[in-house]
Amino acid sequence: MANKADKVKARLPRGLVDRHAADIRATDKMLAAIREVYERYGFDPVETPMLEYTDALGKFLPDQDRPNEGVFSLQDDDEQWMSLRYDLTAPLARHVAENFNEIQLPYRTYRAGYVFRNEKPGPGRFRQFMQFDADTVGAPSVAADAEMCMMMADVMEALGIARGDYIVRVNNRKVLDGVMEAIGVTDEGQKLAILRAIDKLDKFGVEGVKLLLGEGRKDESGDFTKGAGLNDNQIDRVLKLVAPVVGTRLELQYFMSGAVHGSDIGLEGVGELDQIGELIEAAKYSDRIRIDPSVVRGLEYYTGPVFEVELTAEIPNEKGEIVRFGSVGGGGRYDGLVSRFRGQPVPATGFSIGVSRLMTALKNLGKLGEGDVLAPVLVTVMDGDMEAMGKYQDFTQKLRAAGIRAEMYQGNWKKFGNQLKYADRRGAPLAIIQGGDERANGEVQIKDLIEGKRLSGEIESNEEWRASRPAQVTVKEEDLAAKVREMLDQQAQDRAGGA
RNA sequence: GCGGUCGUAGCUCAGUUGGUUAGAGCGCAGGAUUGUGGCUCCUGAGGUCGUAGGUUCGAUCCCCACCGACCGUACCA
Structure with missing residues (x-):
């Protein structure tokens, strides 16, 4: 045993979290709900590793031979740089490019997994978090983008978020580029500053x-x-495009066309957005998906439509304050990502759901079904001889065989009070008890811990509390599983009635 | 990255204008109670006062650096 001085301090690196039972179960449920939507849309799963060669992720700065900050990197024994993936899109592009001849395009695919970012963590922002993506590779038409938006909306509703509590907003990178061209901005740095400002x-x-x-x-x-340094006329024109607009699709189209007047690329973007709007109207999704010229969505690889899903409901945080939760997912068209690995152009579009972030939101909204996994029934140990122990083990297995979560007490059985205390803290619904008297009669006692807890309020003295053995029934050994099932069902009904 | 606030027991926090032995509540462990959770009572464990330097006769307190948390901001593929 290490002495006090050289004990290793148990500590979690910053920005990372351990996940406990309730979190893991809730995540599993969320993933299942999202997967169901993706499958229904005809997408198939694919999985890639967490590590990629750094150049495949595209994060080398031109003037450095070390990977960019923001990614976790390590050097292989042949000195090649590898990095933990920071999203699921770049690895997908690599996978598609590498298996181009085997993959039937358009390739409709989804995958979930952890991604890593070496950034300053904050509330709800971690250095490892989960994303759940869907992409269509090899589909050039805006119909694929419109489908992505609709699928995002369906995912929100599959997670129990009511229509009106979220909104999918769509823009087109070409519109933003168009307005910048129209006002005469050519400097790349200035363009970035403008996009950041709009964001x-x-x-x-x-x-x-x-x-x-x-x-x-x-x-x-x-x-x-420091600002982007535009003059007043330029600012006005950008703000006109970006500040909230209401109107019909045709009015919006007219309005955006005016904003990008003089830019061919801008007009192309407006045309694409209008087509998306038309598709969305035709599919009756207009109340969930909105054209919004202020969506920026990242800065680098998007080439056309971009979209973002945002929670609009008022969500209390852990302290009970109402916060704007904002974006929980987004994506867009990235026609250049796969072609980076290949000579030919490969259009692609897709989006990403921030699972960890969404889960925080659902938790705060009270829409996370956490408490529905029941703690196991505890089979207590009254006697330590082999005959008795064999009985306890047998009871436990019979309960399990009947599909009931059950465990036999594995701590120090000699303090019987501790066993019930353990059951209580664990949240066990029932305890199974058999001492020598019951064993002689072929009987076993079932104690209802939930009912017993309720009764405890009415009993003052400890002697009476112990002697009365509240909420306990005696059954024949062979009836154990059936009776336990019956009592559990009764408890479930009480919970449903009380809730 | 920049600016600010903060760091005392497992948790929430007192405290010392720089002075001997750093406290409370809750929680935890044991007992009152060898076969029954809660309540009550008794007892106990647990702290190099975030870490390392400096000033001082003496530092948990003052100074410096680092680490970490929180807030704002920047960045966020």
Whole structure:
């Protein structure tokens, strides 16, 4: 045993979490619900490893021979850099490119898994988290993008989020590029600054974005963020496109066309968005999916339509404060990602659901069915001789054979009180008890711990509490499993009635 | 990354203008009770006061650095 001085300190690296039973079960349920939707849409699963060669992830800075910050990287024994994946899209592109001849396009596929980002963690932001993606590779038409949006909406509802408590917003990168072209912005750095500013619309409002598009903005801590440096005319034109617009699809189209006037790429984007709008209307999804020119969605590889699903319901956080939860998933068209590995163009579109983040939201909304796994029935140990122990083991197996979660007490059985205390804290619904007297009669006692707890409020003295043996019934050994089942069913009914 | 607030028992927090032995509640363990959870009572374990330097006769307290948490901001493929 290590002495005190050289004990290793047990500590979790920052930004990572251990997951407990309730979390894991809830995640499993969520994944199953999402998978069901993807399967219904005709998507098939595929899985890739967590590690990839770093260049396949595309994260080398041009002037460095080390991988970019933000990814966890390590060097293989042949000195090649490998990295933990930071999303599921780049590995999919690699997989498709590598198996191009075997894969039938359009390839409709989904996968779930952990991704890793070496960034500053925050509330609801971790360095390892789970995503659940769906993509269609080899489909150039906006119909594939429209399908993605509809599938995202269906996923939200499959998770129990009511229509109106979420919204899928769609934009097109070409529209944003178009307006920047139209106002004469050519510098890449300035373009990025503009996109970042637009992305902050829901955080800082129109006024904040205005500052960020122009000179810059000072935050509460006194820190100054340099702006994109646009002049007033340019700012007006960007804000006109991006600030909230209401209207019919045709009005919106007219309006956006005006904003990108003079840019061919912009007009193309407006046309694509309009087609998506038409498809969505035809499929009766207009109340769930909205064209919104302010969606930016990442900065790098998207080439066309981009979309984002956002929770709009008022969600209390752990402290009971109402917070805007924001985006829980998103995606878009990335026509360049696969072709990076191959000479020919390979169009693709897809999206990603942030499982960990969504789960926090569902938990705070109270829509996570956590408590529905019942703790096991506890078979207590009264006597330690082999005959008695054999009986207890037999009871336990009979319960299991009847499909009932059951365990035999494995701690120090000599303190019987501790066994019931254990059962109580574990949340066991029933305890099975057989001492020498019962054994002689071929009987066994079943104690209803839930009913017993209720009765405890009416009993004052400990002597009476112990002597009365509340909520206990005696049955023949051979009737044990049937009676346990009956009592569990009764408890389930009481729970349903009480809830 | 930048700016701010903070770090005392498993948890929530007192406390010391720099002074001997750092406390409470809750929780945990044992007992009152060798075959019955809760309640009540008794007893106990658990702290190098985030870590490492510095100032000082003396530091949990003052100074510096680092680590970590939280808030804002930047970045987020």
